[in-house]
Amino acid sequence: MMKLPSTPRRNRYLAAVTAVAVTAIGIPAVQLVGSSASAVSRVSPDRDQPQFLKRTRTTLVGNLPRIPWEGGSAYWAKFANARAGGWNSASFFPIGCWFCNVSSDQEIAFDKSKGINTYIGMWEGTDFSLFPSNRVYWLGTGLKGQSNTSPYNPGVFLDDEADGTFTPASAGQQHLAALRKTVGSNRFSYANYTSQVIGSDMALSDQLKFVNDYTDAVSVDMYWYSIPFCDWTPYRGNLYAVPIPQKTCRTAHSYGLTNEALRKRDAADGKLQPTWTWIENFNGMSGAPAAPYITPAQLKAAAMSTIIHEARGLFWFNQSFTGACQSANVIREAQYSPTSTCGKKYRANIDAMGVVNNQVKALAPVLNTQSYRWSFGTGIDSMLKLKDGYAYIFAMTDGTAGQRTFTLPPGISGKAVQVLNENRSLPVANAKFTDAFAAETTYHIYRTSLK
Incomplete structure (x- = not known):
């Protein structure tokens, strides 16, 4: 599990x-x-x-x-569950949500209207039958009634931020290697990391191991709009694998450069895997000090910036732990309490998330083709x-x-x-x-x- x-x-x-x-x-x-x-x-x-x-x-x-x-949608054909689930279709683009707990068809219908087709993180008592009956996907293990050969369980999320949890780094690598062995060949392995794997706070050799040795898809979370990193002294974004200029640090551009930096680390072994991106749908901070909330315009722009920088999937961090509006499930708050003081803010952001998700979904056949390089100006x-x-x-x-x-x-x-x-x-x-x-x-x- x-x-x-x-x-x-x-x-x-x-x-x-x-x-x-x-x-x-x-x-x-x-x-x-x-x-x-x-x-x-x-x-x-x-x-x-x-x-x-x-x-x-x-x-x-x-x-x-x-x-x-890495091959676009055809990449997923080598994993039996993903292939059976249609991930290798040119019209499919993974758009996921973190701890978007669901308990009914109605809740999944709401999520699908906002472009969500994949879930990561879930209460272990969740009924797995909700996923095939609604034609959405679960990346994980251990749900009630789960079938590991189901096309609606195409992959396994190994762990979140193992690079920032274990000391020394080798302990985190051993942890992921052990988890990888339990997945089998019919499902893909996926892990999410902190920006340490693209920054200056970890040995490059460890960064490359985390990114390249355990996964078939990989991501980094870095919430530029809603964390204090851009104001730190001395500023360290210029030390990233792809430098993040401080002048434009708190902009959508930084989200795209983050994915580009991850792609650079991934390319070091001569093999490519899909790089996905995480964006906060409300807030990316926990604890003091209180952080600003991302705006509807910002979250749409952050998502599109990562697409431009070759992100192969969009995933949404769905919690808010600081300030006046705190929630363990922003999407559910937007669904059930859209008229409360915070609910109005949640709903505005989730509606904006739905706009950009559905734009990406409509463009999937285009996004799943290979790209060429050209400077327009x-x-x-x-x-x-x-x-x-x-x-x-x-x-x-x-x-x-x-x-x-x-x-x-x-x-x-x-x-x-x-x-x-x-x-x-x-x-x-x-x-x-x-x-x-x-x-x-x-x-x-x-x-x-x-x-």
């Missing part, structure tokens, strides 16, 4: 502690290779990446280099993919608001960009278009037909 913490989450502060645009641009179907292709770009260089990450080239659009990946952090005759550009700023001009790569020749859900369009001239990002949390979705 996986180890469940005595409280729903340990303190990230003690453990180690965007404007976003999604642009769909029409391209000629003749330019596609096979049934689909994809392209991605980011401003951040990869000069520190292992050589194997720099090899692949394509002639599809401007001879762009590919972003290395100064101050833009971006991802470009090709799918079924369209190019999709996911873009955010570098943590600062303002106007940005995008330069399209060769092979993309749309004449106008439609801004979805905003009833406006933008002209494309000389392969360039310009848009404004009112805040670092702003994001848009663009689409244009060809000519």
